[in-house]
Amino acid sequence: MKDRTYGTPLPGVSEEPLTGRLIVVEGADASGRSTEVEILREWLEIEGHPVVDTGLRRSTLVSEQIDRAKEGHTLGGATLALLYATDFADQLENKILPSLAAGSTVLADRYIYTLMARAVVRGASREWAQRLYGFALRPDLTVFLDARPEILMHRAISKYGSLDYWESGMDLSISSDRFESFLEYQTRLRHEFGWMEEPYGFRLIDANRRPDQVHRDVAEIVRPLFETPPEKKRRTPVPPTSRLRRAGSE
């Protein structure tokens, strides 16, 4: 199991061969991520591939607790980071791994990278976050939709009419002005995604553009994954651990 994950084996989990593919779509809120996941799912299903989607805060085990905790704004940084990690671990073990073992393509609308970026922006060290998520499965492909914070802000406002408390990082007390806070928070997150790009093998997509333009690029990267027959494909296209360590010691 060690090679399938980022260094930490998952105890008590059987090592069935994983014939499905794990595709991760990462990006900030309003980066067009969920839209792209939807289009991708539709496209893959039309092509004849069974797709299971997954995201953050959807586990049966703790998602309710996360919602309640966020409502009250009562949890500290380490606590919230670990609650998210529990949620992720539960989905990994009870949803992602079984689906991959059954040969499905798992489309992840965000993955550990968002959780790591959030934790680090809230005071955790990069090394702590990387080690915490050492048990995560290495995706076959991680697409990162990169958009400038100003673009994100305009999209968020046209979509929701206002800026969300958490997506503006208001809990960080950066600024009492939500616009200012949003821009600064998203800039910090983008910076964290920036250092992950190389060690975690992100495929960067310019998401400042329209959804159809974004999808054309994403489809081009995804297509080759399905050209190799499932039984012959290599499981881990992601970089060796030595590079991971170098990034962590920064």
Added chain:
Amino acid sequence: MADPSSHVHGYPGRLLVFEGLDGSGKSTQARLLGKWLSSQGYRVFHTEWNSSELVSNIIRRGKKKGLLTPTTFSLLHATDFADRFERQILPPLRAGYLVVCDRYSYTAFVRDSARGCDSAWVRNIYDFAPSPDRTYYFRVPVAVTLRRKLASRLKISYYEAGMDLGLSDDITESYLKFQGRLKREYDRMVTPDAFTVIDAERPVERIQMDLRLDLRPLLEDFPTGETLQHEG
């Protein structure tokens, strides 16, 4: 015994940790010690790490649905500990209290290792919790904890017996095996984690006297509540 002058976390308070198996008597000792320290004029904050309602509920539900694995079990407890640490332990430590912790991160290290989690991974998770000024490890044979448990008519719980590991179908036998694993993990940490080992088979009063004696050097320059609140 640890160097009395070592003070690693840098906060004005002091962290006194009580560790050991269930039924080792550590909770009784922690309470008695807290009482005495308060009576001496020190600001004392007592905290216990038993599963909170939140975590117990999640665990109960997860168990019913068969969702819990060593990893989620470990992370759930880490979440609970982090909440206690950020809410209950850190604030009094920063305010200059003597913080008495009935169980600390070591409880998680032994339990998670016994369940097969990677110990370096578990240690990293608890990195935010500073090393204590004193860690008293109440060492006692597993058979003694079982005898004490049965004598007080307490039931052995599912997770306490490690029934999820399938060591035995018989709960008592599973308890002995699982608690034996925990004890071996504790014993392994004695030197690297600078535990002060307490022979917990001795009478309660004797152990309490030893603890009070052992704490004297640590308390020598430590301010009482009176000196913290009023100058001159």
